[in-house]
Amino acid sequence: MPKRLLGLLLVLPALTVILLLFVVPLATSVVGAFKVDDGYGLGNFVKSFELYTSDIVFTIVIVSLSTAIIGILAIAIGGYLVLGENPRAVAILRWLYRWPLFIPFIVVGQILRTFLAKNGLMNNVLIEAGIITPLQAVSFLDWRGIVIAFVWKQTPFVALLVSGAMASVDRSTIEAARNLGASRLRILIEIIVPQVATTLVVGLVLSFVTMMSVLSVPLMINAQSPTMITADIAFRINAYGDYGVANALGMISLVASACVGWFYLRQTLKERS
Amino acid sequence: MKTFLQASLVLGLSAVPASAAELTLITAGDQNMVDYVNEYLAPLFEQQNPGATVRAVGTGPGDAGSQKIVERFEAQKQANVQTWDTDVAVVHEKFVGPMVEAGYLDSYRDRIATGGLVTRSNADMALGANVKGYVMPMFNSQTALAYNPALLPNPPKSYEELAEWAKANPKQFGYNGIKGGASGVSFVMGWIYAFGGGDADKLMNGPFEEAETTKWDGAFDSLAEFTTNATLTPGNAGTLDLLSRGEIAIGPVWVDMFYSWQANGQLPPEFKLVLPAPGMPGQPMHYVIPQNAPNKELAEKFVELATSAKVQAEGIVTRFNWYPGIDAQHVQAELDEATWNKLFVDVTPDDLAAKGKPFPIAPYNKAILEAYERHVTN
Amino acid sequence: MNVPARRPAAPGLGIGIGIGIDLWWIPRAIVLGLLAFAIFGPLTNLILWTVAERWYFPHAMPLEYGFSYWERVFSPRGTAMESLTNSVVVASLTVVVSMTLAVPAGYALARLQLPFRALILLAFLVPQAFPNLPVYVNIARLFYQLGLNGTVTGVVLVHVTHGLVYAVWIATAAFSAVDTELEEAARSVGASALRTFKDVTLPLAAPGLLASAIFVFLESLDEFTGSYFVGAPDVNMLPLLLYTASAGGNYQIASITALLLLIPSVGFMLVVERFLRSDVLSKVGH
Numbered sequence: 016m017p018k019r020l021l022g023l024l025l026v027l028p029a030l031t032v033i034l035l036l037f038v039v040p041l042a043t044s045v046v047g048a049f050k051v052d053d054g055y056g057l058g059n060f061v062k063s064f065e066l067y068t069s070d071i072v073f074t075i076v077i078v079s080l081s082t083a084i085i086g087i088l089a090i091a092i093g094g095y096l097v098l099g100e101n102p103r104a105v106a107i108l109r110w111l112y113r114w115p116l117f118i119p120f121i122v123v124g125q126i127l128r129t130f131l132a133k134n135g136l137m138n139n140v141l142i143e144a145g146i147i148t149p150l151q152a153v154s155f156l157d158w159r160g161i162v163i164a165f166v167w168k169q170t171p172f173v174a175l176l177v178s179g180a181m182a183s184v185d186r187s188t189i190e191a192a193r194n195l196g197a198s199r200l201r202i203l204i205e206i207i208v209p210q211v212a213t214t215l216v217v218g219l220v221l222s223f224v225t226m227m228s229v230l231s232v233p234l235m236i237n238a239q240s241p242t243m244i245t246a247d248i249a250f251r252i253n254a255y256g257d258y259g260v261a262n263a264l265g266m267i268s269l270v271a272s273a274c275v276g277w278f279y280l281r282q283t284l285k286e287r288s
Numbered sequence: 289m290k291t292f293l294q295a296s297l298v299l300g301l302s303a304v305p306a307s308a309a310e311l312t313l314i315t316a317g318d319q320n321m322v323d324y325v326n327e328y329l330a331p332l333f334e335q336q337n338p339g340a341t342v343r344a345v346g347t348g349p350g351d352a353g354s355q356k357i358v359e360r361f362e363a364q365k366q367a368n369v370q371t372w373d374t375d376v377a378v379v380h381e382k383f384v385g386p387m388v389e390a391g392y393l394d395s396y397r398d399r400i401a402t403g404g405l406v407t408r409s410n411a412d413m414a415l416g417a418n419v420k421g422y423v424m425p426m427f428n429s430q431t432a433l434a435y436n437p438a439l440l441p442n443p444p445k446s447y448e449e450l451a452e453w454a455k456a457n458p459k460q461f462g463y464n465g466i467k468g469g470a471s472g473v474s475f476v477m478g479w480i481y482a483f484g485g486g487d488a489d490k491l492m493n494g495p496f497e498e499a500e501t502t503k504w505d506g507a508f509d510s511l512a513e514f515t516t517n518a519t520l521t522p523g524n525a526g527t528l529d530l531l532s533r534g535e536i537a538i539g540p541v542w543v544d545m546f547y548s549w550q551a552n553g554q555l556p557p558e559f560k561l562v563l564p565a566p567g568m569p570g571q572p573m574h575y576v577i578p579q580n581a582p583n584k585e586l587a588e589k590f591v592e593l594a595t596s597a598k599v600q601a602e603g604i605v606t607r608f609n610w611y612p613g614i615d616a617q618h619v620q621a622e623l624d625e626a627t628w629n630k631l632f633v634d635v636t637p638d639d640l641a642a643k644g645k646p647f648p649i650a651p652y653n654k655a656i657l658e659a660y661e662r663h664v665t666n
Numbered sequence: 667m668n669v670p671a672r673r674p675a676a677p678g679l680g681i682g683i684g685i686g687i688d689l690w691w692i693p694r695a696i697v698l699g700l701l702a703f704a705i706f707g708p709l710t711n712l713i714l715w716t717v718a719e720r721w722y723f724p725h726a727m728p729l730e731y732g733f734s735y736w737e738r739v740f741s742p743r744g745t746a747m748e749s750l751t752n753s754v755v756v757a758s759l760t761v762v763v764s765m766t767l768a769v770p771a772g773y774a775l776a777r778l779q780l781p782f783r784a785l786i787l788l789a790f791l792v793p794q795a796f797p798n799l800p801v802y803v804n805i806a807r808l809f810y811q812l813g814l815n816g817t818v819t820g821v822v823l824v825h826v827t828h829g830l831v832y833a834v835w836i837a838t839a840a841f842s843a844v845d846t847e848l849e850e851a852a853r854s855v856g857a858s859a860l861r862t863f864k865d866v867t868l869p870l871a872a873p874g875l876l877a878s879a880i881f882v883f884l885e886s887l888d889e890f891t892g893s894y895f896v897g898a899p900d901v902n903m904l905p906l907l908l909y910t911a912s913a914g915g916n917y918q919i920a921s922i923t924a925l926l927l928l929i930p931s932v933g934f935m936l937v938v939e940r941f942l943r944s945d946v947l948s949k950v951g952h
Contacts, residue, residue: 022778025770026786029830032767037793037827040804047800066661104694111698114705116880117931118712119888119905121912122924126708128522129715129917134533136711139726154535156522167708172881176836179873180843214874217839221794221832228797231913234468239520240665242467245797250467252799253351254657256358256386261800272795273788280784283842312899318914319907326743343745345899346910353910356894359803363895367810373899525915533723545915552916553720553730 048262059263066247067264073241075271077158078226081165086219088166089173093211094203097181098189116171123168124235131155131163131236160236161243165226173218180214181207213283220279224272244268309583311342311590314360315378316353317573320548320608322346328603333593340586350469350524354383361392361578372580375587378426380470381410381571385417385650394577394584395421400592405614410572416494416649423574424595425613427604430543430570430644431474432561432635434528439537446565447482450538451510454517462519462527462536466660469524470571473657475540476511477648478568480656483507488566491648501655508663515664528555540568543635547609561634567643572613597622605631611640715921735918739907739926746926749904754930756818756903757886760825764833764882767826769875772837773863790834793827798891806895816900824892829882836881840874841867876938883934887927 051058064071092112099105115123130136133154141147155163184207192202208215233243244264251261311333315321322344330342347356357377364372379387387393397403398421410428412420433450435443439460444450454461464472481488485503519536521527527539528546532555541561549555575591577584593599600612601622609630612619620628632640647653715721716735718728739746775783805824806815814820844867852862868875893903904927912920 018778019780022774022780025774025778026780029767029771029834030786030789032823033789033793033827033830036808036823037801037805038789040808041792041796041801043804044796044801101688101690101694104691104698107698108701111701111705113935114709116884117928117935118709118924119908119927121888121890121905121909122712122920123708125912125917125920126711126715128526128529130708130711132530132533133535134723136714136726137707140707143726167704175880176874176877179877183843183870183873211843213839213842214836217835220791221835224791224795224831228794230797230799235522235526235913237522240465245799246467248797248799249352253355254466254473255654256355258800265797265800269792269796272791276788276791276795277784280787314899319911319916319919320914322910323738327741330743343899345894345902346906347894348910349914352913360806360895363803363806364810367807369810373816523913523915525913528915535723549915552918553718554722554915554917556722 044258044262044265047258048266050259059259060267062260063263063267066260067244069241070244070247071264071267073158074227074243074245074268077161077243078165078223081162081169081226082219082223084162084166085170085173085222086215088170089177089218090203090208090215092170092174093178093181094199094207096178097184097207098199098203112174113171115167116175118168120168120229121231121235123164124231127160127164127167128156128235131160156236157239158237161232164232164236165222165229169222169226173215173222176218177211177215180211184210216279216282220275223275227268227272309340309586311340311375311583311586312373313342313344313376313378313590314347314357314374315344316347316349316357316380317378318349318545318548319346321378324603324607328607329590329594329599332599333590336593337586337589342590351380351382354379358383358387358392361387362390364580365390365392370580371582372578373582374578375581375583376590377576377578378573379576380573381414382647382650382653384414384419384423384574384576387576388417388419388422392578393422394579394581396577396584396588396591397421397424400424400588400595402592402595402597402614405595405597405618407615410646411574411613414574415647415653416496416651419574423576424591425572426575426594427544427600427608427613428570428572428611430563430611430635430640431471431478431540431568432543432546432563433538433568434531434541434546434559434561435538436531436534436536436556437558437560439534443538443560443562444564445562447479450564451514454514457537458517459519460537461517462521462530462539464521464523464527465515465665466657468522468526471524471527471540471542471545472521474569474647476660477653477656478540478564478566478645479511479514480504480507480648481645482566483510488645491652492646494649496649496651500652501659504656504659505663508659511660512664531555531559543570544608544610563635563639563643565643567645569645569647571647712921712924715917716925718918735922739919739922745902746904746907746923749902749907750926750930752818752897752901753887753904753927756821756825756897756901757883757930757934759818759822760829760886761879761882763822763826764829765875765879768830768833768837768878769868771834772875773841773867775834775838776841787835787838790831794831802891802895805892809896815896816898818901821893821897821901821903824896825886825889828889828892829885832881832885833878836874836878837871840871840878843874844870876941880935880938884931887931 048059049055092108095108096105131154133152138152142149142152188206189202192206228245230245230249233246244267248261248264251257313325315325325342325344330344333342334340347353357379406425411423411425412418433443444453463475466473466476484507486500490500519530521530521539524542524545527541528549530536531539543561546561550557575594577587577591581587595614597614597618600614600619604610604612605619605623606627611631648656714728717731717733719730719732719734721728774780775787780786809815809820814823848866849862852866857865888905890905890909893905897903898906904923908920908923911923
C-alpha cells in the first residue's frame with residue numbers, strides 16, 4: 016500500500032500541472048462542443064460529420080500511412096546504426112539522419128512547398144542533371160506532399176528514440192545469433208525489434224498524435240480537398256468564429272488520438288500482467 | 289506640415305511629464321506590417337514623443353492573425369483584467385464589427401485630428417456592422433487577378449471571359465479555395481457577385497434576407513465545374529508561389545501582397561494585375577484602440593500620426609505601394625505625380641471606383657462560405 | 667569487450683574482393699546519397715533562401731545573392747536577438763521543469779503499481795492530442811486570471827504542458843526497459859532504494875531520458891500559439907517572428923529565423939550527445 020501512495024506522490028506534481036493548466040481550460044472547450052443555439056445537443060457533431068467526414072477519414076488515413084512509413088524507416092536507420100559493419104557508413108548515417116528534427120513544422124511546410132512544387136528545386140535539379148525531362152516533372156503538393164513532410168520531419172524523432180533503445184540491447188544475444196550465421200535482417204527483425212518494441216510504439220504513438228494536430232503542413236502544402244481536420248478547425252474559427260464545430264472537430268481528433276494511445280496502453284498492460 | 293505643427297504643439301505640452309510609457313501595438317498581417325511599425329512609424333513617433341517607446345508584435349497574416357487578436361481581447365475581458373496589454377491593434381475589416389459588438393473597443397475617431405480625413409463608407413460600416421468612430425483605416429487593400437504576361441499576354445477582363453478562358457486552358461488558373469486565405473474567398477465572393485441570381489448590392493449593403501441565399505445554386509454549380517479546371521493552390525502565398533514558378537498563368541491575389549513579393553524579389557517584375565468585371569472585393573485594415581488600453585492618450589496620438597496625410601503618403605503609398613486608408617485627395621496632395629501614379633499602373637482609379645467592391649455583409653459572407661463548402665468541396 | 671571481438675568477423679564480407687576495395691560501398695553510397703538528397707535537398711532550399719535577393723522561375727538558382735534580409739532581421743530595432751535569447755532561456759527552463767516532473771512520474775508509472783495508470787498516461791497525451799486552436803482562448807484567460815501573462819514563468823508552464831507528454835511517456839518507456847533483475851541484484855547487496863535508483867536505474871534509463879529532453883527542448887523552441895497568448899508582448903519568442911514571416915510567404919525572413927533556431931537546437935543536441943557518449947554508452951551492456 017505505501018508503494019502505491021509513493022507512486023501517486025511521485026506522479027502528482029506532473030499530473031497537477033497538466034490537469035490545472037490544460038485539462039481545466041480544455042473542459043470549457045469540451046462543453047462548448049456540445050453547446051448549440053438552444054442549450055446542449057449533438058448539433059455540432061452532426062454538422063462536423065455532415066461537412067467534414069471525408070476530411071476526418073482523410074486525416075486518419077494520411078496520418079496512419081505516415082506513421083507506418085516512419086516506423087519502417089526508423090527501424091531501418093536504427094538497425095543500421097546498431098548492426099552496420101562499416102564504421103564510416105554508420106558514422107555518416109548517424110550524422111545525416113537527424114537534421115530534419117531541428118526544423119519547425121511551419122518551416123518544413125515552407126521549404127517542402129518550394130522544394131516539391133512542379134517547378135520547385137527538386138524537379139529543377141533533376142532536370143538540370145538530366146535525370147528527368149521537364150515534361151516528366153510532377154508536383155507533389157497534394158496528399159503525397161503531406162506524407163512526405165510528415166515522414167521527413169518525424170522519422171528522425173522515432174529513429175533517435177529507437178536507435179537509443181537499440182544501443183542498450185544486450186549485445187551478447189546479437190553476437191550469438193551472428194555466430195550461428197543469422198543474417199542481419201533476421202537479427203534485426205527477430206531479436207532487436209521485439210526488444211525495443213515499447214520504445215518504438217511510444218515513438219510512433221507520439222508521432223501519430225503530433226501529426227494529427229499539425230496545422231501548418233496541410234495549410235502550406237495541400238491545397239486540395241479533402242484536407243486535414245486541423246485545417247477545418249482553423250477555418251471554422253477564423254471564417255465563422257464558430258467554436259462549437261471547431262471544438263467538436265477537436266473532440267473527434269482527440270478521440271482518434273486517444274484510441275491509438277489506449278491501444279498501446281492496453282498492449283503494455285497485457286504484457287505486464 | 290499640419291501634423292508636425294500639431295506634434296510639436298503636443299510635444300511642448302507633454303514635455304514636462306515625459307514618463308517612460310511603452311506603447312504596445314499588435315498587428316495582424318505579414319511581417320512587413322511589423323517591420324513598417326518597427327522601422328518607420330515607431331522611430332517617428334518616439335522622436336515626437338520623447339520618453340515613449342513603441343513595440344510591435346505580429347500575429348500572423350490573414351483572418352487567423354486578426355482572430356488571435358480578438359481572442360486575446362476576449363480572454364482579458366473574461367478574466368476581468370482592468371488594464372489590458374494592448375494599446376493599439378491593427379485588424380482586418382471583418383473582425384471590427386464583432387469587436388465593437390463585444391465592447392472591446394474605444395470610440396476614438398472624433399477625438400483625433402485626423403478623424404475628419406476619412407469619409408469613405410468602409411470606415412463607418414464594416415460588413416454591415418456600424419463601426420463609426422471605432423476605427424481608422426491603415427490602408428485599403430484590394431484583390432485582383434495577377435498574371436504572367438509571358439504565358440498570358442491578353443488576360444481575361446471579366447469573370448465571364450475568365451470562365452471561358454479557364455475551360456480552354458485547364459489548370460492554368462489557380463486559386464486557394466476558401467480555407468487557405470482571403471484571396472480565394474474574395475475570388476469566390478466576386479463569382480457570386482457576377483453569377484449569383486440575386487442582387488449583388490444587397491449582398492454588400494444588406495439587409496440580410498434568408499431568401500437571397502437560395503439564389504446561388506446555379507453560380508455554385510458553375511463554380512464547382514470551373515474549379516475542376518483550376519489548380520488549387522496552398523494559401524494566399526501559395527498562389528503567388530505557383531505564379532512565380534510559371535505553374536499557373538493567372539490567379540487572385542491581394543494587391544499589397546503582390547507588391548511585397550515583387551519587392552522581395554520573389555516575383556518577376558514583369559507580372560501584372562487586372563481587376564475583372566464586375567469586380568472583386570477589397571477591404572481596409574483598421575487601427576483600433578481597446579477600451580482598457582493602458583496608454584489611451586498615447587495610443588490616440590499614435591493613430592493620429594499613422595493616419596496623417598504625410599505618413600500615409602510617405603509610409604503607405606511610397607514605401608509599400610498600398611492604397612491609402614484616409615481619403616485619397618489628402619494623400620495625393622503630399623506626393624508628386626509620378627509616385628502617386630505608381631499606385632495605378634495596372635489598376636486605374638476608374639477601375640477601382642467601378643470594380644473595387646466591399647465584401648458581402650457578415651451573414652451573407654457566412655452563408656456563401658458555407659454554401660461553397662457544401663457545393664464545391666463536398 | 668564486444669567491439670574487438672567483432673572486428674575479425676567484419677572483413678569476411680570483403681574477402682571475395684581481396685585487395686580491400688569494399689564493393690559494398692556502391693549500394694551504401696547510393697542509399698546514403700539518396701538519403702542525403704532527401705534530407706539536404708529541402709535544407710539547401712532553406713539555406714539558399716536566406717541569401718536569395720531575387721529568385722523566381724525559370725531560374726533554378728537565385729538570381730542575386732545578398733544579406734539585406736539578414737540586416738532586416740538583425741536591425742537595431744528588431745527583436746531577433748532578444749527573442750532568440752528568450753527562446754533559449756525558456757526552452758532550457760522548460761527542459762529542467764519537465765524533466766524534474768517527469769523522472770519521478772515516469773519511474774512511478776513504470777515501476778510502482780498505480781491505480782488508473784493508463785488513464786494517467788492518457789492525461790499527459792491530451793495537450794498534444796487536442797488541436798490547440800480552440801483551447802488557447804481559455805488558457806489565455808486562465809493565465810490572465812493567475813497573473814502569469816507576460817511572464818517567463820507563464821511561458822515555461824505553457825511549454826511544460828506540451829513537453830510533458832514526451833518527457834513522461836518516454837521516461838516511462840525508458841524505466842520499463844530497465845531490467846528489474848539488475849535493480850534487485852543491487853538491492854540484495856545492500857544498496858538503498860534511492861541509491862539503486864541513482865546508480866543502476868537512472869544510468870540505464872539515461873539514453874531515453876536524454877532523448878526526451880531533446881524533444882522537450884525542440885518542442886519549446888518551436889511552439890508558437892502558447893508563446894503568443896501567454897508570452898507576447900512582454901516575453902517575445904523567436905517562433906513569433908518565424909510564424910508571421912513564414913505564413914505570409916516571406917521566405918527569406920522565415921528561413922533566416924529557422925536557421926537561427928537551428929543554433930540552440932543543434933547546440934543542445936551536441937551537449938546531450940557528449941554527455942550520452944562518455945557517461946552512458948560506456949555502461950550500456952555491462
